[in-house]
Amino acid sequence: MSQGRRLSLIEAGTNVVVGYLLALATQLAVFPAVGVSVTLLDNLRISTAFVAVSLVRSYLLRRIFNRLGTPQHAGEDR
Template identity: 55%
Template sequence: MKQSQFMSLLEAATNVFVGYLLAIVTQIIVFPWFGIIATLHVHLTIGLLFVGVSLVRGYLLRRLFEHLRHH
């Protein structure tokens, strides 16, 4: 069964959202180990900088593999 472009986008967005939450929690735990002290606002901002890149990456890779599967 072929995955629609919308479902590819939805899957990528869900993956990015879950990854974003995990990244924030990880940053809050790990940053202090390296002497990096940041506010919650800074953690959220750092995470947001990568959300767009992750969403585009996930979507494009999904579409690439979908294309390869059919050729």
């Protein structure tokens, strides 16, 4: 069963929002604990960078695994 485009868009959007909030919350908790002091604006910028890298990584891995799962590659690892 494949996922439709609308649901894929909703999943991707949710993933980005949750990733951004998680990155920001983690920084707000961890940075002071290890003595890193940055402004809220800097935290927002840093978490945006983390989420952008995560989004690219997630997309590339999904494409790789989709390619590995195509019929031309199916059964190669069996």
